[in-house]
Amino acid sequence: MKTHGLLICALTIAFSLAAENALTAASKEKVILDTDMVDSFDDGVAMVILANAPDIELLGVTTVSGNSWVSEGVASALRQLDIEKQTSVPVASGLNLPLRSNRHELFSLERQVFGQGDDTWVGSFGYPDPGSWRKVYLERYGEEPRLAPIDQHAVNFIIDTVRAHPGEVTIAAIGPCGNLALAVRMAPDIVPLIKRVVYMGGSFFQTGNITPAAEFNFYFDPEAAKITVRSPFKEQTLVGLKVSEKVIFTRDHYDGILKTLGKSGQADLLRASFLGKSFEADPNFTFFVWDVISAAIIIDPTLIVKEEHSYIDVNDQYGLSYGQSLAFREKNPPMTQKANIVLDIDENRFWELLTDRKYWASARD
Ligand code: BDR
Ligand code: CA
Numbered sequence: 430m431k432t433h434g435l436l437i438c439a440l441t442i443a444f445s446l447a448a449e450n451a452l453t454a455a456s457k458e459k460v461i462l463d464t465d466m467v468d469s470f471d472d473g474v475a476m477v478i479l480a481n482a483p484d485i486e487l488l489g490v491t492t493v494s495g496n497s498w499v500s501e502g503v504a505s506a507l508r509q510l511d512i513e514k515q516t517s518v519p520v521a522s523g524l525n526l527p528l529r530s531n532r533h534e535l536f537s538l539e540r541q542v543f544g545q546g547d548d549t550w551v552g553s554f555g556y557p558d559p560g561s562w563r564k565v566y567l568e569r570y571g572e573e574p575r576l577a578p579i580d581q582h583a584v585n586f587i588i589d590t591v592r593a594h595p596g597e598v599t600i601a602a603i604g605p606c607g608n609l610a611l612a613v614r615m616a617p618d619i620v621p622l623i624k625r626v627v628y629m630g631g632s633f634f635q636t637g638n639i640t641p642a643a644e645f646n647f648y649f650d651p652e653a654a655k656i657t658v659r660s661p662f663k664e665q666t667l668v669g670l671k672v673s674e675k676v677i678f679t680r681d682h683y684d685g686i687l688k689t690l691g692k693s694g695q696a697d698l699l700r701a702s703f704l705g706k707s708f709e710a711d712p713n714f715t716f717f718v719w720d721v722i723s724a725a726i727i728i729d730p731t732l733i734v735k736e737e738h739s740y741i742d743v744n745d746q747y748g749l750s751y752g753q754s755l756a757f758r759e760k761n762p763p764m765t766q767k768a769n770i771v772l773d774i775d776e777n778r779f780w781e782l783l784t785d786r787k788y789w790a791s792a793r794d
Contacts (some may be wrong), residue, residue, distance in 0.1 A: 444583055457486040459597045459624075460727060461590055463523070463583070465495030465552065465604030465646075466502035469695070469702040470678070470716070473509050475724035477695065478788040480515040483729045488590050488598065489519040491583035495605040495649045496552045499525045503562035504569060512694035513790045516576060523583025525558070526606035527650035529747075539640075543749055546637040552645065553793070562567065587612040591619040598622075601727055602657070603629040603720035605646050610653035613660050625664035630654060630724045631754030633672040633770050643672050647743050648752030655743040658766065665768040667741070668726065669754065672771045673719040678757040682780055683708045689784045692793035725779055726771065732782075736772035740765040 466472045480487045490510070492502035499522055503745055506520045526532070532539075536554040559565050566574045579586070587608060590728045591598050600623060604607055613620055632644040639645045647654040658665065684703075690696035699705050726732050740761030746751040754768060786792050 430791050443677050446589045453586070457484055458599060458727065459594055460562055460599045460601055461488050461491060461587060462601045462724075463491045463493060463587070463604060463606075463608050464502065464506070464601075465493055465649075466490070466495055466505045466722070467497050468505050468509065469699045470605055471718050471720040472496060472502075472610055473505060473698065474718070474783075475519075475720040477509055477513055477600070478504065478588065478721070478728065478782070479724050480510065480513055480518060481788045483787060485728060486509050487518050488594070489513070489521060489586055490530045490610050491521045491523050493523045493583070493585055493604045493606075493608050494525050494527075494553045495646060496554050498553045498558045499523060499673050500559050500562040501553075501565050503578050504565040504574070507562075507574055507578070508566065509695070509698070510577050511574075512698070515790070519579045519586065520576070521577050521581055521583040521586040522562070524611065525606075527605060527607060528610070528652040529650075532649075539751075542641045543642075543751060546632075546639045546641055546643070548638040548645075551639065552649070554649070576730055583608045584611045584615060587660045588619055590615040591622050591654055595622040597624055597626075599624050599727060600626045601628055601723055603646075603723050605649035606630070606653040606657045607650050607698070610650075610656035613656065620660050620662060625666065626657065626662050627666045627668070627723050627727055628657075629668045629673070631667050631743075631770070633667070633739075633754050635670040635674065637753070638670060640749075642744075642750045643752035644754065647754055651743050651745045651752040654752070654754075658741050658743055658768065659764055665741075665766060666726070666736075666771060667754075667768055668719065668723045668771050672694070672720060672774060673717050675720060676718060676774065676776055676779065678704075678716040678718050680708050680712045680714065682783070685784045689786055690789060690792045693789065693794065695789060695791050704726075720775060721783070722771075722779070725782055726774065728788075729778075729782065732774045733771055735771075737770045737772055738767055739770060741768045
């Protein structure tokens with residue numbers, strides 16, 4: 430009789446905990462992160478803070494070439510999810526090349542003809558594809574991976590996941606737009622089912638970083654970016670260069686984040702990154718944190734202090750303005766969509782968020 434009573438009590442607690450978890454999961458913001466992943470800043474940190482944010486449910490990470498090749502992005506996403514003990518977040522491999530053919534082969538010619546923007550970084554345009562994510566993992570981290578990508582293409586993952594959660598999914602598009610563009614082409618029914626798309630992309634009202642006209646993500650795959658920004662999503666928000674280049678990452682911020690990270694695996698990745706080495710070599714070094722702003726405004730939309738609502742487009746004509754983002758304040762070309770272009774964020778609160786331990790599970794060990 431006593432055992433029976435205890436069993437009922439245990440079952441009641443288990444059921445109420447399960448119900449509470451289900452309720453908590455239902456009230457969380459569901460996010461798919463579509464990314465040209467790297468270790469630490471900027472895509473890596475964007476993923477880590479989304480994965481750890483208490484009010485966010487990271488449904489999956491889909492990778493695309495851009496900042497890195499897909500093989501590198503997969504290895505890097507798995508490593509950082511493992512470090513953060515977020516081992517149940519699925520990682521799906523996506524588009525390895527932009528939609529227009531032979532961009533990699535032609536990139537040095539594009540450089541000569543279209544010119545160079547403010548930055549020298551050209552991502553995977555600049556070196557050969559290592560091919561295997563496992564090989565990248567072994568070489569880079571010196572051990573066997575404990576996690577693996579799922580056996581489903583990123584495009585199919587996006588389609589299935591959006592259909593499974595109609596009206597609930599935010600897509601954080603922080604790399605070139607190929608995966609999302611193919612998803613909406615293959616399954617147009619998902620367009621009205623997506624809650625919103627938050628991009629890092631575009632150089633509205635600003636000189637480009639990869640060419641004088643264009644920002645890196647949109648330039649990497651302009652045809653894809655044009656498909657996505659012209660899709661009639663319920664809501665599109667863009668973190669472009671205008672706001673990204675106002676938020677300056679200094680040595681003080683770097684030291685503050687390292688202090689938060691303590692002796693964690695994330696601290697090791699940050700120190701080993703280009704950014705870490707640059708800060709160590711030159712205390713006056715500064716950098717930008719593009720994608721991290723997109724992730725932060727998903728976690729806390731009140732960080733946005735100024736935005737503009739305009740119709741937008743992307744130039745896909747292969748010439749000097751290839752990949753340029755366009756904003757139309759009054760007359761807009763037919764079929765362009767209205768979007769929110771973020772112009773200013775609350776920088777103090779943004780940096781506070783980045784030094785809050787709740788966003789870095791590995792730092793709490
Ligand atoms: C964008 O390009 C990538 O290098 C960064 O991760 C960011 O998404 C900045 O133009
Ligand atoms: Ca990126």
